[in-house]
Amino acid sequence: MILPVKIETLMWLLPIxxxxxxxxxxxMFKPWMxxxxxxxxxxxxxxxxxxxxxxxxxxxxxxxxxxxxxFIILSALTLLAVELELYPLWVGIMLGFFIHLLIHVGQFxxxxxxxxxxxxxxxxxxxxxxxxxxxxxxxxxxxxLAALWTFVSLIVIxxxxxxALKLAVKLDGWLVRNLTERSGTWK
Numbered sequence: 001m002i003l004p005v006k007i008e009t010l011m012w013l014l015p016i017x018x019x020x021x022x023x024x025x026x027x028m029f030k031p032w033m034x035x036x037x038x039x040x041x042x043x044x045x046x047x048x049x050x051x052x053x054x055x056x057x058x059x060x061x062x063x064x065x066x067x068x069x070x071f072i073i074l075s076a077l078t079l080l081a082v083e084l085e086l087y088p089l090w091v092g093i094m095l096g097f098f099i100h101l102l103i104h105v106g107q108f109x110x111x112x113x114x115x116x117x118x119x120x121x122x123x124x125x126x127x128x129x130x131x132x133x134x135x136x137x138x139x140x141x142x143x144x145l146a147a148l149w150t151f152v153s154l155i156v157i158x159x160x161x162x163x164a165l166k167l168a169v170k171l172d173g174w175l176v177r178n179l180t181e182r183s184g185t186w187k
Contacts, residue, residue, distance in 0.1 A: 002130045007138055008082050010131050011090055015075045017127050018097060021120040022067040028116030030060050043111070055165060061175060062168035069164045087139050091132065092149020096157045098128040099150075 005013075033056055041048040048056075074093065081090035101124055104117040135141070 001134055001137060007135055010134055011078060011082050013127065013131070014090075014094055014097065015071060015078055017124050018074055019067070019071055021101070021117065021124045022071070024120045025117050026060060026063050026067055029063055030058075032114070032116045040111075054169065058165075058168055059172050059175065062172045065171050066161075066164035066168040069167060070160065073160065085139075087135060088142055088145040089149050091135065091141060091146040092151075092153040094128055094131060095146070095150040096153035098125060099154060100157065101125045101128070 037052065037056060040052060074097075077093055078090065080086065081093070101121045104115065104121040105125075107115050108118040108121075
């Protein structure tokens with residue numbers, strides 16, 4: 001045992017770690033994007049043409065909505081996994097999050113400077129490795145089933161992220177229409 005906590009507590013830390021990671025993105029993305037937009041277009045033109053057009057101008061409120069939606073789903077799945085002792089399901093979800101963190105590390109390595117996810121990606125990744133170790137120590141995992149749930153989780157995470165970002169874009173449109181009409185300004 002690396003962490004002196006019950007397995008259930010270790011599992012419940014996942015939504016908390018996820019949210020701490022997303023707080024960095026929610027808080028830092030907009031100012032970082034404002035400061036780095038031109039540099040991103042210059043250094044990564046294909047990515048910028050595809051991603052920045054739709055998501056580069058998204059408000060902090062919109063990002064917060066997407067993160068909240070993901071947090072609710074992650075918390076519900078964690079509740080299900082803890083209560084029904086579905087350890088391979090939880091490991092699949094946690095490894096999906098871990099792979100997400102590895103993608104952020106890759107973004108940092110490609111961009112070669114701060115990106116608004118890297119400070120929390122490293123400690124979050126360490127949590128994932130410790131949780132995986134401790135869970136497997138006390139509840140040896142069926143690795144084939146865990147691999148299947150990881151694969152399913154990655155598909156669900158991808159689909160859900162796309163839907164959450166569409167929801168966020170709709171929120172931005174609603175905010176602009178409703179708050180601009182009333183106060184004259186917003187953003």
